Amino acid sequence: MSVTYLEAIREAQARALAEDSRVFIYGQDVGAFGGAFKATKNLAREFPGRVMDAPISEDAIVGLGVGAALEGLRPILEMQFADFSTVGFNQIVNQAATLFWRTGVPCPITIRLPCGGTSGSGPFHSQNLETIYSHYPGLVVMAPATVEDAYSMLLAAIAIDDPVIFCEHKLLYYHLKAESLPAEALPVGKARLAREGRDLTIVAYSAMVHEALAVAAQLATEDVEVEVVDLRTVKPLDTDTVIASVARTGRLLAVGESWPWGGVTAEVVSRVAAEGFNLLDAPPVRLNSRDTPVPFHPSLWKAHRPTAESIANAARKLLRQ
């Protein structure tokens, strides 16, 4: 038996619904239909009245979630696509994210954002928005790369008393498989060493971890040992694990799928430069998507985001420095 990344997300929600009567799911088409990606398949039937279709109103979806959280419930809010969360942006960053700090009353909501491009999805069904949510105080931002993390981190997100932006990558939904669901997990906020190496550190998260691992495998044939750090949560960012890795390798390549201006990779490079400058044997490098909307056509889409090929090129260049 194997379980996909998407099934892990479905199973985490099923378990949360079964174990905690405070949990409910609210979002577009999540009810009888089971969600646009089937992340809530059969949950409405298994948990009657607790998996509710919402009107196409992201602002009101998040606002309702905040109110329900105030009343002691644990809403899971599905944005059909991460891109549409911008319609609910105000409620996320100004209502949910400020509530605890302003009033001392926690706001335990989990907002699921199906992120990332798949070929043919175009500018409005492909975005990676972890950067903008990380910029705001009061939010925890997760970007799991593995089936195990998709499951355990979603359960953790629901249990956390603060608003969590859960960035799940659509490209991983179907093809990423694990043998079984995990029984234990790293703590939230702790990065994972996805592969050990001594020549170069690639810091990545979400789908980019798999591109980085492919690069590591490829460069191993060229006698280069690449270490891959999977951030898991981008906020909080596990600076210690990143710097410890750079201390071993002396070289840093930070890879992210969101846009290049600012963002997670800039934050990683900035922290290493500020706190571990003397550990670096070469200037740190960032690789992101291109600074345009996400293109529709497969040939453009593949060239828009970092891939194993472009990461490997950047890594080789960095190793020559």
Next chain:
Amino acid sequence: MVPSEIDREGDLESPVSRDLCLRAFRWMILARVLDDKLASLYRGGKIHGGVFLGRGQEALSAAAGVSLRRSDVFAPLIRDLAGRLGFGETVLDVVRTYLGSALGPMRGRDGNVHRGRPRQGLLPMISHLGAMISVANGILLARRLKGVTDSVGIASIGDGATSTGSFHEALNQAAVERLPLVLVVANNQYAYSTGNERQFACRALIDRAPGYGVEGCTVDGTSLVECLSAIGQAVARAREGRGPQMIEARLLRLCGHGEHDDAGYVNAELKAGAIGRDCLKLAEEFLRGRNLASPQQIGQWRREAQATVEQAVAQVQREPGPDPYAEEWCALSGRKLADPAQV
């Protein structure tokens, strides 16, 4: 003999109890006295940030506050001091938030009208208009999921907020879920300086109610008994399970948007007309005319309000402000999840 129910000219849809009317009137007095004091402190440079008054809207607001039970939900807006007090907010909470006392509910982290006690059903508004309606929806939906069925929520907004996407999304959502929400729209003719003719093009805001599938009515916002009657009836309908209710109250803001604003843009004809009458004066005339309260009694209430306000201000002015060195500077309740860059 003093009647126990007021049915002015027999034209109220639902009669209003004398007791409720007098309670609301006393909150109106207290709100006016406190607002005047806050305006005076502002002019004296004693308040950081803005001051936003409810002058001219006390009847509507007080009617909302007293129509709710303490276990209900109230999402007030910036001109709802009377309603907040009627719902249970203390004068100390108000003064502490305006003066930035560390002992207030917002502890200097937020100020003026941005205050509340969410655990007591009093929502702390954010500045983005219309955004509190769906939060009230969420509380009401959560209560339904928990099996609590007799709760009602009032969300208060102005004419300007009806132009927002949040208003549309939330009212539609409340209607779809058939939530016990009462949306009270204070149509005070201006959103800051923008008049209704630049705000909406429908004949009347209340015409929107049937478009959402909710019951609606209009009310003269200058008349306390009419506001009490209309809101009381809407609350009762919502509590019965008839779904969301919308009320459009027509009135005029008798002050600037904030105390920084001289409101020179307000049309003189509106000010001179029926809509420009002061609801507090009208209520006093009504109560005296009906022998529901004597001038002596009203004078006594006003003096009590003044004493309460003066005492609260004197007390809060001696209280400490927030200490930036003792501040945690952490926006998460789970402090171990704080990002290392910030601590």
